[in-house]
Amino acid sequence: MKNQDGLQPLQDSLMGLPEWASERVMQQIRQLTNYEPVIGIMGKTGAGKSSLCNALFQGEVSPISDVTACTREPLRFRLTLGERSMLLVDLPGVGENKQRDTEYATLYHKQLLKLDLVLWLIKADDRALAVDEQFYHQVIGEQYRHRVLFVISQADKIEPTDSLGGGLSAAQKRSISRKIVTLHELFQPVHPVCAVSVRTKWGLKVMAERMVRSLPRVASSPVVAQLQRPFRTEQVKEKARSDFGETVGAALDIVCNVPLFPAPVRTVIRAVRDTVVSVARAVWDFFF
Structure with a gap:
């Protein structure tokens, strides 16, 4: 109506x-x-892909591909809120199996044509980025750089960790700033690197805004419709x-x-x- x-x-x-x-x-x-946006999410095991999606979006998630299938294939989920929906594509992470990375290169080339945006999660305490860097430059390349938004996940785990378990300390925020500079140097991304901590709810509002700004124009409104209320800011x-x-x-x-x-x-x-x-x-x- x-x-x-x-x-x-x-x-x-x-x-x-x-x-x-x-x-x-x-x-x-x-x-x-009625446009249905498609967002890919990638990251190594334990990067927190599911928790980030749950924190950002409010729709009901239902699998539209076999969740028991081989993890070499991307898993696809439909996020539905009222009459609106969007697709989340869980892409396999790179760097965990050299043999599979070659297969992933072919898979990504096929998927990138269908994706409005890729959220590339890198754990805050992950220092082994050589494979990510190689994969990004060789597979993503110049053609699809504009479709990738890098997200530093689990920012609360970066050193020096807060033994009290509260929010990010000033020292951790400085470490995150250095990590952001490093990622910009390694990947030279089109969009600014984001950093979030789902556990402490830190950085999520900024990330949501940057995600919307990184999307193609046709996709931004239906994605905003799926965001949790706190992230539907006036700027967004x-x-x-x-x-x-x-x-x-x-x-x-x-x-x-x-x-x-x-x-x-x-x-x-x-x-x-x-x-x-x-x-x-x-x-x-x-x-x-």
Whole structure:
């Protein structure tokens, strides 16, 4: 029902178009509002992939691939919240078996084409990063660097550990800062490296914001819809709202560039574009 309430103002903003052209645009917009994002998560055994997902997202998780299957294949899960869903792909970690790393290279090439983003978890106390570095540069390469967000997990375990078991100490935060610098030097990532501690709830809000900023525009809004409430900050929602407006504008551009469309119709589409984008931003809450 909310989707229909949001679609009506968009439909009204297209009233200057012929009905067949308006319906073509609305078809594109419906596809955008129903987009199912796909996020890959990788990291060595014990990196805390499941706990991070549970901390970030509020939907119900259900397996859509055989969880008893060989771990050389990625496990796929659907995260559902109301009528919305997203896919989580649990990718096998590298560096634990040299023979399998060769197989993983082929697997990753296939998966990267389907993923909106990869969360690459590296444990805060993991110093053996040579294999990760080699795999990243050889397999991810320049083509997919923009799809990887590095996350330092279990930040509370970095030295010097707090014997009292509380939050991160000042010394630990300095160690994390040095670790972030190291990862930037090794991987030269497109997106800023994040650091989190699920146990102490440290860094999760910053990571959620950076994740949304790292996503393709079409994926940011449906991912925001899945976030736990504390991470749906005004900055996060505004980024998603802006992305949604731009994706609707891009949908108009696609329709406008259809060769069979008469020139007068294209002129009208261009004339209403800014209005439609503004309306899309205004009705964002109806959809997400």
